[in-house]
Amino acid sequence: MNRVVESRLRRRHRRERTFRGLCVASVLVAALFLLVILGSLFRQGASAFTQTRISLPVPAMLPAGDLPDSGAMDYDAAVLDALAALLAIDPDRAERRELRQLVSIDAAFVLRDYVESSPGRVVSDASVRVPASAKVDMAIKGEFDRTAASDRRPLSDLQIDWIDRLVELGAIERTFNTALFTNGDSREPELAGIRAALMGSVLMLLITLAVAFPIGVAAAVYLEEFAPRRAWIRLLELSINNLAAVPSIVFGLLGLVVLIDWLGMPRSAPLVGGLVLALLTLPVIVISSRSAIRAVPTSIREASLGLGASRMQVVSHHVLPQAMPAIVTGTIIGLSRAFGETAPLLMIGMVAFIVDVPSGVTDPATALPVQIYLWADSPERAFAERTSAAILVLLGFLLSMNLLAAAIRRKVEK
Amino acid sequence: MxxxxxxxxxxxxxxxxxxxxxxxxxxxxxxxxxxxxxxxxxxxxxxxxxxxxxxxxxxxxxxxxxxxxxxxxxxxxxxxxxxxxxxxxxxxxxxxxxxxxxxxxxxxxxxxxxxxxxxxxxxxxxxxxxxxxxxxxxxxxxxxxxxxxxxxxxxRARNRVETAIRWFLIAASGVAVLTTVGILLAVSFEALRFFRDVSLSEFLFGTTWSPQAAIRDDQIGSAGRFGMLPLLSGTLLIAVIAMAVAIPVGILSAMYTAEYASTRVRALARPVLEILAGIPTVVYGFFAVLMVAPWIRTIGESLGLNVAAESALAAGLVMGFMIVPLVSSLSDEAIRAVPASIREGAEALGATRSEIALDIVLPAAMPGIVGGILLAVSRAIGETMIVVMAAGLAANLSFNPLESVTTVTVQITTLLVGDQEFDSARTLAAFALGLVLFIITMLLNVVGLGYVRRYRERYE
Known part of the structure; x- marks a missing residue:
């Protein structure tokens, strides 16, 4: 008898351990997945924050003495001459073409800006740092296999040889990649930046906030403080809760038909994007504001009513100020979700190739997540690196928004 | 001015x-x-x-x-x-x-x-x-x-002002209903125009999806074929893979945080899941294309299997992890709402913790968990970016997870991205798909929310 119980007990305990192990394992699996995602993004994206530049001696590029009229200079040729001088080679036409692939097309503009900003004479020992091309950038960062067959790598033997020589001469530097933050999108990976997309995202976020916050809080106040418990209120609640779970792409369809086709608003504009995201965020704000308002003790309402305040005064003088920190926290979390939203923006045409930073809410613009989607589609290795970097910037934004929300929550809990 | x-x-x-x-x-x-x-x-x-x-x-x-x-x-x-x-x-x-x-x-x-x-x-x-x-x-x-x-x-100025404010509050809460009605109206309006060209039965039960655009009116095969079954099967396949990851991992991790974890461990484990929930879907999509798909391909090839570059498995797996936090937070809520008295009764009878969790708490929390799962399925069906980036465009009527399939959301995106006129059947098809998507997810949401709420009321 005792043995039977003991063996069963052992079996039960074994089951207990297995189950517990499974539970722990599933948490660990989720954590591991998170680590792998973040790890691979960091590993791949970190290098995009630096940019390879080639520093070229000015005297080799420009004639000594007085500078010619800057409009008449062939800066492209000047850059190539300087590269050739630096490498001590006399390139023929084919070699010149290969040489050109080492520097970015932006190099000539950098040189021109330098000439135009230094009036008069050139300093004899000055040098100008021009951006290297994406291929060179990748080579310096060790992103491709040098030993691969020559038709399977982007640089020729000659070019690799030149790069090695430039490295020996100390002409190659890796500096902080400012272009990533100051430029708009570009076909050239080394010139592509996220500024335009970030600006578009921020504009949209402002519109979302301006529309969704007042409407969301007002709806929450009505539902919690004034609404009669009737059938249509139940319907209202159901539709809010349902909207919170409707696929975001459907909101994009709504924006496309109603805002763009029926109301004639401009395509690709932050205005339309912001409104669509506002509708998307609205249910989140309503739900979190409602629970914030519900958390305000009834005694406060009753005391205020007892002193003769109207119900509207109770709400505006007591309930809302008490609930505001939690409402703000919920709003920030809703906004951070809107910030990372991509699918509805594709519907309303925010996938255009945008170089210029939008200056108003009706200018064509794109958003940071959409930029990530567009770059992720590009086959070049250099764009993959930038995609990861843009994702890191996006996650940084979301993290700081959430930290802000957490800080507000903690401050109130004290 | x-x-x-x-x-x-x-x-x-x-x-x-x-x-x-x-x-x-x-x-x-x-x-x-x-x-x-x-x-x-x-x-x-x-x-x-x-x-x-x-x-x-x-x-x-x-x-x-x-x-x-x-x-x-x-x-x-x-x-x-x-x-x-x-x-x-x-x-x-x-x-x-x-x-x-x-x-x-x-x-x-x-x-x-x-x-x-x-x-x-x-x-x-x-x-x-x-x-x-x-x-x-x-x-x-x-x-x-x-x-x-x-x-x-x-x-009586105050009363006037308060009445005005009250109307504003009512109007603000009406926006949600207006949005729902707006979605239904706008999408069905365009979808109805689509059904003038293509019959409803062909759309719902056709097995070929090839919405080629007609460049000229007299072009052969210009009509395109609009049978959505392959899209539905693809959507279903990816959702099933996703739920196969999300349900066990989500419920078991909720069991851990609700039943086993000390307060300190819980305070560590919940944020991990919350971060997973906060990552934008475009990031998951990038991860699926760049890491998971090649990885699955390598493993599959070493086993001698033929894996498509854009396999349903890669998209489904990543989507599953994206949904884990949703399942786990709703399950956690349901599990913790089970009254302590039930749990204590079982404990007093000598049940082990796993027996309490599986035989007592799980059945009691089941309605809430089922509601959460329905909401998660709705999320999986409506998820766009992961599948747009990681699943294919080929409309195969196949249930092989290693093959490339396409989904409703992928097709909506491909049909509508870029400049297009509003009149072609190709564009309007996207709205018909949108309508189907909206109706399916709405049904899942309403039933799921109903479960979650009824369950809350039972123990309150």
Missing amino acids: DLTSILLLLAGLAVGAFLFGRSRAQALGGGVGAARNLHSLPDYYGYFAALCAVLPPLMVLTLWAAFEERVVLALLANGLPDHLQALSPGQLDLFLNSVRNAASAASVPADPVLAAATDEYLSLGRSSRWLLSGLAVVLGAGGVAAAWRSIHPAF
């Missing part, structure tokens, strides 16, 4: 009317300290005046903004030279569009007719704005005058 300055003007008007209404009330009540003679606090008279001054112009402004472009274009079309008026409506639209484009560009167009029309368009726009600002000022002044007449000590 542009819209921004008109709005600024209105804001100024509101402030002025507020100050004016308040001082008027104070004067009538007998000075600053004599508010006791008034029915309401002096500020309420100010708010009342401000509302009177701003609301009528705002209404006009809204109507104006909605109809201005259409009226201006109609006026412009009427004033055009005869040979342009004789154009077919489509060509006239085209011309009007080029006028609008020329107006937004800085340079003067080379074609003299176009240039004249553009000038006319711009001047019509200008006079429309001047008319609007004039009207706004007149209406605002009229509002202030009306407020002046109605303000007297017995006037």
